[in-house]
Amino acid sequence: MISREQIDEALIIRHTAEVQEKLKNARVAIAGLGGLGSNIAVMLTRIGVGHLHLLDFDRVDITNLNRQQYFMKHVGMFKTQAIKDVLQNINPYLETECENIHVNEENVGNLFKDDDIICEAFDLPENKAMLARKVRELYPEKPFICASGMSGYGDSNSIVTKKIGNNWYMCGDGGSNSNGGLMSPRVMICAAHEANLITKLIVDGKV
C-alpha cells in the first residue's frame, strides 16, 4: 500500500510544493456525478485537491458506462458510493464528502455553504438553470462553474470556457443538446474545461 507521504511527495514532484499546498487546502463542490461530474472528480483527485464535496441522487446505470468513470461492478450502486470507490483507488488520503441527495431550490443554501468553489455538472437543463439561479443569488462571491453543450462527436474546438459575470463561468459549445447523444470523448473535453478552470482558480485565485 502506498502511503500518504509517498503520494504527497509524488504530487509535489509533479506540481511543486507551493501549488500542492493550495490544491490540498481547496474545497470544491461538484453537483452531479454523471458524465461531467464523475470525470471532474477523478481529475481533481488525481492532482490532489484536498476536499471534494460530491452530490448526486442517482444510481449507476449500464448506459452510463459510455462516458462516466464507473466500472461494471458499480452498476446498480449509488453514484456517490461508486465514485468514492473509484477515487479511493487513485488517492485514499483526500477528503471526499459524498451526499446522496436531490439538490433543489430549498436546500442549495445549506448544501453549499462550506464550499469555496461550486461546479455544476447536472444533466437536465432545468436543474442546471435552477442551480445557477440559486448559487448566484445566495453565493455570488463563490466562483461558480457551469456547463452547457457537449453532446455528439462534433468539433472539439467549439467547446470553450467563457466568463459570464463576476465569479461565473460557462464551459461548453453553448448549443448542442443531448439529442445528439452523449459520448465519452466530447463530454470529457467539457469536463476537462471545468476541471482546468477550477484548478486555475485554486492555484492563481483568478482567471
Added chain:
Amino acid sequence: MTFKANGNDIELNEAMDLKTWLLSMGYRLEVIACELNEEIIDPKDYESIILKENDSLEVVSFVGGG
C-alpha cells in the same frame, strides 16, 4: 429605448417587462438564468421588471447533457 442583452444593443419601441421580452425571444424560462445589471433575477420577478434604458441583461440558457 435601448438596452443590452448578452452584449448586443436591443431597441424597444414600447415599454416591456422582462418576461414578455424573454418569451418574445423564444427563451424557455425553466432553462435560463438571468442577470440584470449584474444581479440574478428570481423568475417570479420577471413579469414585474420593466426594461430600462442602458440596462445590461445577461441571459444564460442551458441545454441538456452531462
